[in-house]
Amino acid sequence: MATPPVKKIACIGAGYVGGPTMAVIALNSPDIEVVVVDINEERIKAWNSETLPIYEPGLDEVVKAARGRNLFFSTDTKKHVGEADIVFVSVNTPTKTTGIGAGKAADLTYWEGAARLIASVSTSSKIVVEKSTVPVKTAEAIGKVLKRNCSDPSVNFEILSNPEFLAEGTAIEDLQKPDRVLIGGVDTPSGQAAVAALKWVYNHWIPVERILTANLWSAELAKLTANAFLAQRISSINSISALCEASGANVQQVAHAIGTDTRIGNKFLSASVGFGGSCFQKDILNLCYVCETLGLREVADYWHAVVTMNDYQKQRFVERVIGSMFNTVSNKKIAIFGFAFKKDTGDTRETPAIDVCKGLVRDNAKVAVYDPKVTSEQIFRDMSTPKFEWDRPDYSRSHTRLLDNVQVCATPESAAEGAHAICVLTEWDCFKHYDYAAIYEKMTKPAFIFDGRNVLDHDKLREIGFITYALGKPLDPFLQKVY
């Protein structure tokens, strides 16, 4: 079978997935023109500027090397999608907030919008690649939208699922040297030709043995399953962190002991205040919804427990803070170190910091947030956005009472000045190296540190005079008396 040539790729959606993925494809494939399109003009402007719209280590260099050569960012969707041989779709797939499947099912409004657009501008056959997280069997529905909305009967659409496994903060590394690339397609000659074409693109820099192929449904389900398994590890260790605190064990020692068993492995065993990010919760809820619609209630309940445990961990942390501070945080300033959902990203989608800050503010605390990469505008937006609405670019926000008790600070020192406590919610490396003795001097006493990521040296902090809480570890003697 001759491999069809791919001269031009378009990607609909210039977000966290579309932007970096296309930049790396362009960098490694100088013979292919890659154009990323988006309806958001500001975003496209930023991709064409010196300050990219997302922070990702190594991304600036990749974009600089390829932009203007064979990598372009544009709002002219019609032209570039129309001309492309392959169209990646990397648009928002929010969780539905109303109607059937509310709080679980994916809302495919943006996906369908993208499919209608592709159909309306296509005068030649195209390979359409699912890149966003979508529930299993979406490709089938999208295939129908494409066929029914294209006026030219000679145009054929082949749909592939090519799930994204990159993790933010290490996206460029993950894209340059992936463990594997997965391509799902249908088992027809034209379906397999489409798989071969996409394989040919990735093979510019990824060895064939790392490019796995599967049927369409397996590829879609593999994405949800991978994230469910990873999130399950975190919820499992987080459940043990609660048990450690109650019993005097140390969760890091437990994690180390089990992680050295090669059958278990040592990754994704860091207990934390909870997992965040755009994928884990959304993918698990999607998985649960798919199971429910197929009548598999027990399976849905099994996976849903991973999300329940994550919510419990965030709530447990808030209760720990309030309980330790003599059962009241009313009018007390609490410094929040870190708002991003993990280090090395400015992304705050589903960050545990939102629920923790909301929990503290509901008890009338005054939170002062410092994060090295998250903008104050983003923090205020997150604090005024209801659950699940973050993934809607068109959601309009209004001022809520919660915001009156939120302050965003430009330095960690100003966040901590006069504060009764510091809560560490993101594992930024820089948090390890602050002058905590100087910070302590300017705090209200007794001064507490609640380390939700276990990044600080608690022995040193206790020497300075802090009352400290290290998640999943034996309690500070002061806290033992309080409880």
Ligand code: UDX
């Ligand atoms: C994840 C998957 O890793 C990636 O393959 C997928 O395609 C997208 O979703 P991402 O959300 O970027 O990537 O970040 P990840 O590194 O997986 O972390 C998710 C959350 O889990 C973060 O909040 C992180 O802090 C938390 N986490 C991770 C822990 O709490 N403990 C750990 O041991 C690891």
Ligand code: ADP
């Ligand atoms: P992800 O993390 O999956 O990349 P993002 O929210 O960062 O998600 O990016 C999705 C992008 O898709 C947004 O920039 C949004 O403006 C864009 N988008 C959504 N619908 C369309 C559409 N019909 N045409 C073009 N771009 C779209």
